[in-house]
Amino acid sequence: MGVDEIYRGKKDKFLTLVCNLETAEPLWFGKERKKETLDEYFCSELVSRQRKRIEAVPCRHVGAVPTEHRATGAQCKIVYDKFHIMQHANDAIDEVRKAEFFRQGPKKRGLIKGKRWLLMFAGRT
Numbered sequence: 001m002g003v004d005e006i007y008r009g010k011k012d013k014f015l016t017l018v019c020n021l022e023t024a025e026p027l028w029f030g031k032e033r034k035k036e037t038l039d040e041y042f043c044s045e046l047v048s049r050q051r052k053r054i055e056a057v058p059c060r061h062v063g064a065v066p067t068e069h070r071a072t073g074a075q076c077k078i079v080y081d082k083f084h085i086m087q088h089a090n091d092a093i094d095e096v097r098k099a100e101f102f103r104q105g106p107k108k109r110g111l112i113k114g115k116r117w118l119l120m121f122a123g124r125t
Contacts, residue, residue: 001054005033016041 002021005014016030016037028045030037042051056077101112 001027003038018045 002019004017004019006017007013008015014033016033017026018028018030018038018041019026028041030040054076056079101109104112
């Protein structure tokens with residue numbers, strides 16, 4: 001089972017998609033991309049026996065694990081999306097870079113200004 005969101009535009013925003021990863025068949029669509037939307041899938045589409053057999057749950061954050069699945073007591077692995085892990089890492093790097101930029105003082109800021117990508121990828125060859 002895989003879970004992802006589909007952007008529908010400004011008016012409808014997002015749909016939550018649950019699909020079979022082996023056959024690429026869509027199994028269920030939810031109207032929003034909230035935790036409660038996925039909880040609805042777990043409650044309405046899966047029986048207790050099916051929920052207990054889940055081995056891994058995809059999510060962006062630890063708090064995003066569906067409430068209903070946590071209530072089953074099943075031991076499962078949490079699978080984080082590589083895209084979101086990289087997004088969080090890049091955000092952390094940006095925070096450090098900005099803090100250093102302002103810490104250096106006005107004279108050194110001129111040397112650093114406009115060199116974000118150079119600083120981020122320095123040392124990589």
